[in-house]
Amino acid sequence: MPSRTPAAGPPRPKEPRSPRLAASLAAVELFDHDLEDDGVYKSMEFRGVDLSSRDADAVEFEGCRFVDTRLSGTAMRRGGFSNVELERCDLSGMAARASSMHRARVSASRLTGMTWSECGFKDVTFDACRADLTGFRFSTFKNAVFRDCALPEANFQNADLKGVRFERCNLTGAQFSGAEMEGARFADCVLLGIGGVTSLRGVTIRSRDAQGLVYSLASAMGITIEE
Structure with a gap:
């Protein structure tokens, strides 16, 4: 008797791809140049850095890791976060417009009152974040997950x-x-x-x-x- 192939089960939901960061990132302990308009920051680790209450336009972060970093109250327009990780960060009250996150993971972070309006999120996971009163009006999400979030x-x-x-x-x-x-x-x-x-x-x-x-x-x- 010919063998029977088991019927395939329902397809599993696609999981956002985790960021692939460089094995060795340039550590930033004291941010020498601050956030500058049109600034591009690549393969850097921001650990315990205070970037709160800044105002920046067209800032790009690529392949960066943020740990215990403060971005609270920062205003950003046309910003970009690509292939990044944010862990235990404070983004409360951050306001971004026409900005994007691509291949990003935000975990154990405080996002209270954060507003990202008219923004794009692709391959992004928010994990175990406090995100009460957040605003994502008119934003677009593709392959995104909110997990264990308030x-x-x-x-x-x-x-x-x-x-x-x-x-x-x-x-x-x-x-x-x-x-x-x-x-x-x-x-x-x-x-x-x-x-x-x-x-x-x-x-x-x-x-x-x-x-x-x-x-x-x-x-x-x-x-x-x-x-």
Whole structure:
């Protein structure tokens, strides 16, 4: 009897590629030149560096690692982060516009109140970050993952979130109004009180997560739920 080949299971979601950094990065202990407009910084390690409250235009970071670095309150336009890692960094209150992250990993970092509007994220993972009150309005995400992140009241209004994965995230009160979300997935997430619930057309949600959507769906449809 001819052997039978087992049926192939469903395809596994594509994981963002991890950045490949140079084996030896030039350490930056005291930032000699500060952030300069049109500055390009390659293969550098920023460890314990304070880059907060800066104002920069068209700054590019390529192949860099940021550890315990502060970018809080920094304003950036047309900035670029390519093939980078950010670990235990403080980006709270950072404001970026028309900027991009490509092949990046942001882990164990504070992003409270960070605003990246009209920006692009490709092959990016946010892991175990405090990201409450973050703003990603009109931004585009491709092959992106939010994992173990606290995202209460995050704003994804009019963002392109097609295919994005949210895993074990707290999204209480998050705003998705006008977002494009076909193919996005939510697994083990808190979805209480989210806004723009009608934009979730085409997403995949685990059954136990869907219970948190009942009141938001009812409100969007004008339904009153009595105890």
